[in-house]
Amino acid sequence: MSDRPGNPESDPDHEASETPDERAEELAHEAAEENPDPITYREVLEGELEEEGLSEEGGEIGEHID
Numbered sequence: 673m674s675d676r677p678g679n680p681e682s683d684p685d686h687e688a689s690e691t692p693d694e695r696a697e698e699l700a701h702e703a704a705e706e707n708p709d710p711i712t713y714r715e716v717l718e719g720e721l722e723e724e725g726l727s728e729e730g731g732e733i734g735e736h737i738d
């Protein structure tokens with residue numbers, strides 16, 4: 673994630689305007705970029721989703737990983 677001006681991800685209001693499903697998808701994308709190993713990816717994603725209270729939304733993403 674970049675903090676460049678004009679980047680929607682650097683805008684604090686951007687995260688607030690996302691739906692929980694959109695945020696879960698964004699976390700999945702970030703985790704996949706940083707963790708090419710599928711096991712590590714899943715562990716990181718589960719932790720991130722739990723931290724943000726999005727475990728429920730992450731269930732749908734997890735179905736695609738299996």
